[in-house]
Amino acid sequence: MRGIVVRRAYSALVALARGIEQWSLVILMIVLWELGVRFAWIDGNLFPPPSKIFQALIDLAKLGLLWKDIVASVWRVVIGFLIATVCAVSLATLLARWRRLARYVMPIIEIIRPISVIAWIPIAILWFGLGDKPAWFIIFLGSFFPIFTNTYLGIRSVEPIHVQAAQCFGAGRLLFVRKVLLPSALPYILAGMRVGLGVGWMCVIAAELIAATSGLGYMIQTARVLIETEKVLAGMITIGVIGLAMNHLMLLLERKLTPWSHHAV
Amino acid sequence: MGDILVRNVSKTFEGGALHSKVVAVDNVSCEIAQGEFLCIIGPSGCGKTTLLHMLAGFTGPSSGEVVSDGKVVTQPGPERIVMFQEYGLFPWMTVAENIEFGLEAKGLPREERRSLVAHYVNLVGLTGFENRYPRHISGGMKQRVSIARALAPDPQAILMDEPFAALDSLTRDVMQEEILSIWGATKKTFVLITHNIDEAIFLGDRVLVMTHRPGRIKEMLKIELPRPRDASIRSSDRQFLQYREHLANSLRKEVRSFVDEESNAGHRG
Numbered sequence: 216m217r218g219i220v221v222r223r224a225y226s227a228l229v230a231l232a233r234g235i236e237q238w239s240l241v242i243l244m245i246v247l248w249e250l251g252v253r254f255a256w257i258d259g260n261l262f263p264p265p266s267k268i269f270q271a272l273i274d275l276a277k278l279g280l281l282w283k284d285i286v287a288s289v290w291r292v293v294i295g296f297l298i299a300t301v302c303a304v305s306l307a308t309l310l311a312r313w314r315r316l317a318r319y320v321m322p323i324i325e326i327i328r329p330i331s332v333i334a335w336i337p338i339a340i341l342w343f344g345l346g347d348k349p350a351w352f353i354i355f356l357g358s359f360f361p362i363f364t365n366t367y368l369g370i371r372s373v374e375p376i377h378v379q380a381a382q383c384f385g386a387g388r389l390l391f392v393r394k395v396l397l398p399s400a401l402p403y404i405l406a407g408m409r410v411g412l413g414v415g416w417m418c419v420i421a422a423e424l425i426a427a428t429s430g431l432g433y434m435i436q437t438a439r440v441l442i443e444t445e446k447v448l449a450g451m452i453t454i455g456v457i458g459l460a461m462n463h464l465m466l467l468l469e470r471k472l473t474p475w476s477h478h479a480v
Numbered sequence: 481m482g483d484i485l486v487r488n489v490s491k492t493f494e495g496g497a498l499h500s501k502v503v504a505v506d507n508v509s510c511e512i513a514q515g516e517f518l519c520i521i522g523p524s525g526c527g528k529t530t531l532l533h534m535l536a537g538f539t540g541p542s543s544g545e546v547v548s549d550g551k552v553v554t555q556p557g558p559e560r561i562v563m564f565q566e567y568g569l570f571p572w573m574t575v576a577e578n579i580e581f582g583l584e585a586k587g588l589p590r591e592e593r594r595s596l597v598a599h600y601v602n603l604v605g606l607t608g609f610e611n612r613y614p615r616h617i618s619g620g621m622k623q624r625v626s627i628a629r630a631l632a633p634d635p636q637a638i639l640m641d642e643p644f645a646a647l648d649s650l651t652r653d654v655m656q657e658e659i660l661s662i663w664g665a666t667k668k669t670f671v672l673i674t675h676n677i678d679e680a681i682f683l684g685d686r687v688l689v690m691t692h693r694p695g696r697i698k699e700m701l702k703i704e705l706p707r708p709r710d711a712s713i714r715s716s717d718r719q720f721l722q723y724r725e726h727l728a729n730s731l732r733k734e735v736r737s738f739v740d741e742e743s744n745a746g747h748r749g
Binding site for chain 2: 474
């Protein structure tokens with residue numbers, strides 16, 4: 216028993232050391248930045264030192280403001296992203312299997328796709344006013360295309376041999392879609408969802424800069440107006456950290472949902 | 481009943497270059513009796529797989545017809561299950577789920593599916609591996625899953641497209657023996673494509689030899705080796721060796737024509 220505990224503690228220590236080693240360049244840059252401001256090599260008003268940014272983060276967290284903004288932003292992304300996932304997966308599956316319909320619908324998708332989501336913000340405000348709705352709409356647009364494109368590719372890439380096997384066993388349409396088509400495309404769909412969530416997270420900030428009265432995007436915009444540079448940077452770092460966490464969550468989900476495409480049973 | 485009749489079946493593919501036509505199968509006729517083990521042998525590209533796909537119903541003949549159990553074959557169906565070259569297992573399903581798929585397609589209730597899966601897992605000796613994914617098992621085991629999956633829905637015929645091609649020669653010998661004992665136990669019609677002479681003689685009631693392009697029947701050889709056949713006949717039985725000699729001669733000319741065509745194509749390219 217004690218042997219196991221010691222070994223676990225040791226490997227945890229090794230993992231920690233590895234983590235520190237990987238982040239060593241980041242740590243070095245932070246230290247140089249801090250020193251640079253202290254010795255007045257850099258302008259502390261434009262580049263507030265890490266200590267000040269950290270202090271701003273703590274203050275915001277203490278007031279409960281940071282948490283409120285995070286929840287507002289994340290919640291918007293979750294809703295927009297889920298709607299996008301449902302729509303993109305069903306439409307892509309339909310079009311990938313029904314080529315004649317795809318012939319007519321694809322041009323519409325291809326002309327909407329290159330329009331930057333930023334360009335949609337004015338019309339979103341006109342349509343939906345300020346608040347959650349324009350944000351959902353913008354996030355939906357941003358997430359939709361990566362998920363759609365990947366799902367379409369995934370459904371198109373189903374192995375002919377698997378289709379033949381299903382036909383051979385006399386599988387009905389529902390069983391075929393549920394047990395063959397979708398699982399076969401699932402790795403593609405999940406990769407698309409991971410990218411889509413990332414894009415959605417970028418979109419929510421863009422939408423909140425202009426079309427909302429809460430959330431991290433709104434927070435950094437307000438801080439900009441009050442020239443609280445350290446708050447702007449604190450908000451940006453929060454955005455980065457949450458984006459990173461979301462990506463890891465999706466990777467975890469991928470591993471959980473597609474156990475057949477990974478090692479170890 | 482349950483016979484498969486192949487009547488004057490031809491298959492022509494529209495080629496890409498200069499709209500040339502490729503005759504893959506040319507006027508093939510034969511009868512496959514219920515419960516027979518038929519091996520089809522021929523050089524690469526002789527239309528063996530095309531013929532098998534027409535038996536399965538994946539593709540229709542350009543002329544002629546395939547009749548199974550008194551009905552003209554127009555589409556694939558669970559009476560004639562195909563075992564594909566690279567097994568065609570669903571990688572996202574476990575061993576048990578793969579075997580269960582055909583039963584689900586048949587609409588059997590869960591309880592019955594479970595007990596049939598257990599039966600066939602046991603039959604092919606995969607007990608303990610039910611919850612593995614195909615990528616985590618060996619080639620020979622994948623082959624067994626493929627057999628169990630094909631047998632489970634209780635088809636009349638099992639059509640095998642070079643089922644042992646991807647196996648090493650030792651595993652191959654063992655799997656041939658297992659296929660033979662499963663065939664003996666189930667009394668289903670087995671049609672097996674191969675380009676291995678020993679395999680064809682060891683397994684088949686009859687061996688159908690095909691010519692190289694266009695694929696015609698060169699001969700139908702009846703294999704009158706007593707059953708059950710022991711693994712040792714492959715190296716020691718006089719009659720076996722005579723069949724081998726005969727088929728090797730018969731095929732040599734066809735393979736020669738195939739090789740010539742390949743090297744001509746090589747020179748042109």
